[in-house]
Amino acid sequence: MSQSRKATIGWLVVFIFGAVGLAWNAFSQPRGFGMRYVTDSTTTYYEVKVSPPIGSIPKKPKDGEGAVAPKDRLVWVSSDSPDLEKSNVTRTSAEPISVTRTSSVPPIAAWAAAENGGKGPTGATYRFSVADTIGVWIAAFFTLAIFSFLWGDNPVYKFAESVVIGVSAAYWMVVAFWSTLVPKLAVPIAPIAMQWAVPGVDEERKVSVVLAVIPAILGVMLLFRLSSKLGWVSSWPLAFVVGTTAAIRLIAHVQADFLAQISNSMVPFVVxxxxxxxxxxxxxxxxxxxxxxxxxxxxxxxxxxxxxxxxxxxxxxxxxxxxxxxxxxxxxxxxxxxxxxxxxxLFNDWLWLIDPKGDHTVTTIVSNAAGLLATVF
Amino acid sequence: MKSTVPTLIATIVGVVLIVAFFVPATQSWSETAVDWFNILAGVAFILGGGNLIKVQLETISSRRPGWGYALVILVSFAIMLTVGLLKIGVPPAEQYPNHPWSGEYDAPASAFGWIFENVYNPLTSTMFALLAFYVASAAFRAFRAKNIEAMLLLGTAFIVLLGNTAIARLTDGIPDSLSFLRLDQVVANTMSYITTGAFRAITIGIAIGVAATALRVLLGIDRPYLGRT
Missing domain, CATH: 4.10.280 (MYOD Basic-Helix-Loop-Helix Domain, subunit B)
Structure with a gap:
C-alpha cells in the first residue's frame, strides 16, 4: 500500500471517528451543542444640568488674564445614577436615550437560568443568539481549516490563510486609525470638528496648528512610497521614523539592557x-x-x-x-x-463534549435517538 | 537634496531625543517626537493596506494562478475595514449616549469585535498552535545527542518540560534537606542562575549591538531610509 493511500485511509478513519463523535454528542446532549447565549441590558440616560456648588472658587486659566467663574455643565447620567438625587443636578427637557448592550453568557449559566425561569443571578434574561452561534461555527470551521494543513497544503487551508491576511491587515489599520490617528492627529488639528468621534475632548487646541499639521504632512509624504516616480518623497518621513527609532532604542537598550543588567549581576558570592x-x-x-x-x-x-x-x-x-x-x-x-x-x-465551546454536569448518559442517548427517529418516521 | 535632507532629519531628530533624555527642560520635545513617530507608524499601516490592495488587484487583473485567493484577501480586508472604521454595532460610550460614534471601536458586541473573536482570533491562535507539531517534528529529526553540547541542550529541555508537568510531583518525597534535588527546584535553579547568566550575556551583547547600529544611523553612516530610491 502506498504512503499517500495509507495517509488517506488514516484521515478517513479520523473523520469517521469525528462524525460518530458529533452524532453521539447530538443524541446524548439534551441541549444540543454549538449554541451561544447572550443577555441584553437596557439603560436609560437623562441629560442633566450640573450647577457648580455654592461658594465655588473661580478658576484662573493657565495663560489667561482674568479668573473665570465655574459654569453649569450639561452631562448625561444613567437612570440608576445616585447623582440624579443631588441638589445641584436638574434634568433638562431633552428626550431620554435608551441604550441596549449585549454581552455573552457561558452556556452552563444560560442552562442554569433556563431551569430557573430564564432569569440570571442579576435578573437579566438570557436568550439564544443567532449571530454568536454562527460565530462559534465559523470559528470552528477556521480552526479545522488551519489544522487541515497537517494533512498537506489544500484549498480549505489556503482560503483560511487568505482570510487571515485580509482580516489582520484591516484589523491593524482600524486599530491604528482609532487609537492613534484620530486622537493624536485629527483631534489636535480640529478638536471641535472631531467631537462626533471623541466627545468631551478639550475644545481648546493644546498644541499649535503648525506642530499638529507637521506629522500630517509627513504622513501624506509617507504614502508616496506607493508611487514609482515620487517614491523618494517618502524617504523624509522614513528618515524621521528611523532616526526616532535609533535614538529611542539607543537610550532604552543602554539603560535597561546594558547598565541595568550589569548592575543586577553585581551579586555577592557569600550569601x-x-x-x-x-x-x-x-x-x-x-x-x-x-x-x-x-x-x-x-x-x-x-x-x-x-x-x-x-x-x-x-x-x-x-x-x-x-x-x-x-x-x-x-x-x-x-x-x-x-x-x-x-x-x-473545539471540544468545549463548540461541541460541548466536556461534560461536567454528567448529562451524557445511555438513557439520554437512547431517548434522544428514539425521539429523533419518531420525528423522522 | 534626495539624500542630504533625510540624513539631516534622522540625525537631528535622533540628537533631539537623546538631548531630551538628559535635559529635563526639553522633555516635551521627546514627547512630541514620539507622538509624531506613533502617527507615522499609524500611517504606515494605511500604507501597508494600500500596498496589499495594489498587489492583490494586480494578481486578479492579470489572472495569475491563485487569483481567487487574492479576491478572498480583498473581500475579507474590505469587510473588516468597513465594520471597523464605521464602528458598526458599537454602542455609545456611557458618558455620551447622545454620540453614536463615541463607543470603543473594538467593543465585544460590535461587528468588528465579532470578526475579531470568531475569525481573527481562531485563525491566528490556531496557526501558532500548529507550530507545536512542527517544533516537535523538527526536534525529533534534528536533535541527536552526539556531543556534550547537544546532550546539555536535550537534557535541559527534557528536565524543564518534565518539571512543568505533574510528573514533577513524583519528586516531592525527597526530604527537605535535599529539596534542591526536587524536579521543580532543579528547574527553578536552572532558570534563576544558569539560564539567567547566559541570557544576560546575550542581552548585554544585543545592547552593545543596538547602540553601535543606532550610532551609525544617527551619524549618517548607515542610511536605510534611502532604500530603493
Whole structure:
C-alpha cells in the first residue's frame, strides 16, 4: 500500500471517528451543542444640568488674564445614577436615550437560568443568539481549516490563510486609525470638528496648528512610497521614523539592557540568610556570574578562541546550550498550551463534549435517538 | 537634496531625543517626537493596506494562478475595514449616549469585535498552535545527542518540560534537606542562575549591538531610509 493511500485511509478513519463523535454528542446532549447565549441590558440616560456648588472658587486659566467663574455643565447620567438625587443636578427637557448592550453568557449559566425561569443571578434574561452561534461555527470551521494543513497544503487551508491576511491587515489599520490617528492627529488639528468621534475632548487646541499639521504632512509624504516616480518623497518621513527609532532604542537598550543588567549581576558570592551561610544562593550567584562572563568571552571575537580563552569560551557554550534547551522547552510548552486552548474550544465551546454536569448518559442517548427517529418516521 | 535632507532629519531628530533624555527642560520635545513617530507608524499601516490592495488587484487583473485567493484577501480586508472604521454595532460610550460614534471601536458586541473573536482570533491562535507539531517534528529529526553540547541542550529541555508537568510531583518525597534535588527546584535553579547568566550575556551583547547600529544611523553612516530610491 502506498504512503499517500495509507495517509488517506488514516484521515478517513479520523473523520469517521469525528462524525460518530458529533452524532453521539447530538443524541446524548439534551441541549444540543454549538449554541451561544447572550443577555441584553437596557439603560436609560437623562441629560442633566450640573450647577457648580455654592461658594465655588473661580478658576484662573493657565495663560489667561482674568479668573473665570465655574459654569453649569450639561452631562448625561444613567437612570440608576445616585447623582440624579443631588441638589445641584436638574434634568433638562431633552428626550431620554435608551441604550441596549449585549454581552455573552457561558452556556452552563444560560442552562442554569433556563431551569430557573430564564432569569440570571442579576435578573437579566438570557436568550439564544443567532449571530454568536454562527460565530462559534465559523470559528470552528477556521480552526479545522488551519489544522487541515497537517494533512498537506489544500484549498480549505489556503482560503483560511487568505482570510487571515485580509482580516489582520484591516484589523491593524482600524486599530491604528482609532487609537492613534484620530486622537493624536485629527483631534489636535480640529478638536471641535472631531467631537462626533471623541466627545468631551478639550475644545481648546493644546498644541499649535503648525506642530499638529507637521506629522500630517509627513504622513501624506509617507504614502508616496506607493508611487514609482515620487517614491523618494517618502524617504523624509522614513528618515524621521528611523532616526526616532535609533535614538529611542539607543537610550532604552543602554539603560535597561546594558547598565541595568550589569548592575543586577553585581551579586555577592557569600550569601547569608538569618545569620547562616546560605550555600545554595552563594553557589547560584557564583554560577550566574561565571556563566555570564564565560558567555561574554564566547561572543568576544577579537581574541582567538585558543588556550585559556578557548576553554572559557567552550564553557560559555555549555551555558548557552542549557539556556537554549530551557528556551526550547518553554517554546514547546507555549505552543502546546495554544494547541490545548484550541482543542478546548473545539471540544468545549463548540461541541460541548466536556461534560461536567454528567448529562451524557445511555438513557439520554437512547431517548434522544428514539425521539429523533419518531420525528423522522 | 534626495539624500542630504533625510540624513539631516534622522540625525537631528535622533540628537533631539537623546538631548531630551538628559535635559529635563526639553522633555516635551521627546514627547512630541514620539507622538509624531506613533502617527507615522499609524500611517504606515494605511500604507501597508494600500500596498496589499495594489498587489492583490494586480494578481486578479492579470489572472495569475491563485487569483481567487487574492479576491478572498480583498473581500475579507474590505469587510473588516468597513465594520471597523464605521464602528458598526458599537454602542455609545456611557458618558455620551447622545454620540453614536463615541463607543470603543473594538467593543465585544460590535461587528468588528465579532470578526475579531470568531475569525481573527481562531485563525491566528490556531496557526501558532500548529507550530507545536512542527517544533516537535523538527526536534525529533534534528536533535541527536552526539556531543556534550547537544546532550546539555536535550537534557535541559527534557528536565524543564518534565518539571512543568505533574510528573514533577513524583519528586516531592525527597526530604527537605535535599529539596534542591526536587524536579521543580532543579528547574527553578536552572532558570534563576544558569539560564539567567547566559541570557544576560546575550542581552548585554544585543545592547552593545543596538547602540553601535543606532550610532551609525544617527551619524549618517548607515542610511536605510534611502532604500530603493
Amino acid at each position: 547569608s540568610t538569618n545569620g547562616r551561610f546560605d550555600w545554595g544562593a552563594s553557589l547560584g550567584n557564583v554560577v550566574l556570574v561565571t556563566g555570564l562572563l564565560s558567555v561574554i568571552v564566547y561572543f568576544f571575537f577579537s581574541l582567538e578562541h585558543k588556550g585559556a580563552v578557548g576553554k572559557v569560551a567552550r564553557f560559555g557554550v555549555w551555558f548557552l546550550m542549557i539556556a537554549f534547551g530551557a528556551a526550547f522547552a518553554f517554546t514547546v510548552m507555549g505552543r502546546i498550551t495554544l494547541l490545548s486552548e484550541r482543542l478546548e474550544f
